[in-house]
Amino acid sequence: MKIRAFAPEDEAAVVALWRACGLTRPWNDPHADIARKLGEQPELFRVGTVDGELMATAMIGFDGHRGWVYYLAVSAAHRGQSHGRALMHEAERLLTERGCPKLNLLVRSSNEGVIAFYRRLGYVQDEAVSLGKRLIHDQAPDAG
Numbered sequence: 001m002k003i004r005a006f007a008p009e010d011e012a013a014v015v016a017l018w019r020a021c022g023l024t025r026p027w028n029d030p031h032a033d034i035a036r037k038l039g040e041q042p043e044l045f046r047v048g049t050v051d052g053e054l055m056a057t058a059m060i061g062f063d064g065h066r067g068w069v070y071y072l073a074v075s076a077a078h079r080g081q082s083h084g085r086a087l088m089h090e091a092e093r094l095l096t097e098r099g100c101p102k103l104n105l106l107v108r109s110s111n112e113g114v115i116a117f118y119r120r121l122g123y124v125q126d127e128a129v130s131l132g133k134r135l136i137h138d139q140a141p142d143a144g
Contacts, residue, residue, distance in 0.1 A: 001048040001049065001050050001055070001056065001078075001081075001083045001086060002048065002049050002050075003046055003047070003048050003056075003086065003087065003090050004046065004047060004049070005042070005043055005045065005046060005047075006034075006037075006038075006042070006045040006046065006047050006057075007047075008038075010047055010054055011031065011034055013054040014030075014034065014047065014054065014057055015030045015031065015034075017054065017055070017056075017057060017073050017075055018030055018057070018071060018073055020075065020076070021073040021074075021075070021076075023071055023073055026139065027134070027137070027138060027139070028138055029138040029139065032138050033059075033071075037059055037061075040061070041060075041061055041062065044059070044060035044061060044062070044094060045057075045058075045059050045060070046058045046059075046060065046087060046090060046091070048074070048083055048086070048087060050078060055074065055075040055077070055078045055083070056073060056074045056075065056078065056083050056084070056087055057071050057072070057073045057087075058070075058071065058072045058073075058087040058088070058090070058091055059071040060091045060094060060095065062095055062098050062100050065101075066100070066101075066102050066103070066104050067091070067095035067098075067100040067102065067103040067104065068103070068104055068105070068106075069088070069091050069103065069105055070106075072084060072087060072088065074087075084117060085121060088121055091103065103123075104126070105118060105123060106130055
C-alpha cells in the first residue's frame with residue numbers, strides 16, 4: 001500500500017469507501033466532513049492505494065493537546081493485510097513529529113472488532129466519558 005495525502009479527485013472514492021465500511025451516518029454529510037478537513041490541516045488527511053486504487057483512509061487531527069484519528073477505513077477486499085496498522089503508524093508518526101503527547105480515538109462501543117484491532121496496536125480504554133453537542137446540523141445527501 002502506498003500512503004499519500006488526500007487529493008480533491010479522491011473525494012468520490014473516499015465517500016464510497018466510507019459508505020461501504022459503514023462509517024457514514026445520516027447526521028454527518030461526508031462531503032461536508034471532507035470540506036471541513038481540507039480547511040484544517042489538510043496534510044493530515046491520508047489515503048492508501050494499491051495499484052492506483054484508493055482502498056484506505058485516515059483523517060488525522062492535532063489540536064495542540066491531543067491527536068485524533070477519524071474515518072480509519074480499509075476496503076473489505078484489502079483487510080487482514082496490515083493496511084490499517086500501517087495507516088495508524090503513519091498517524092502516530094505525523095502526530096509525534098508535531099509534538100503530540102497522546103492520540104485519542106472514538107469507537108462505537110458496539111464495534112467489538114475495531115476495539116480489538118486498536119487493542120492489538122497498544123491502545124487502551126481511557127477512564128473518560130465522551131460527551132458531544134451538535135453545533136451544525138448536517139444532513140447527508142443520502143439521508144433523505
